[in-house]
Amino acid sequence: MDKYQFRFCVGDRFYLCENKILCEYDYEERMVFANMAYNPSTIAQLKRQASHLPVRLQPEAQKDLLEA
DSSP states (O other): OOOOOOOOOTTOOEEEETTEEEEHHHHHHHHHHHHHTTOHHHHHHHHHHHHTSOOOOOHHHHHHHHHO
16 A cells, blocks of 8 residues: 555545555545455456557567567
């Protein structure tokens, strides 16, 4: 988990989860992934969608391809 360098602001929402203070975004993200663990069809759907994403090469790999 990343450490935040920000201050708490009035109106922001924070949650205590596993003895850690999480901002609302991180808490919701954690809950989404936790719920997916109980739904294998969701994981399978994500894998199918991810398999269609274009592959981005690291700069070193692009350099090697151009030099070849």
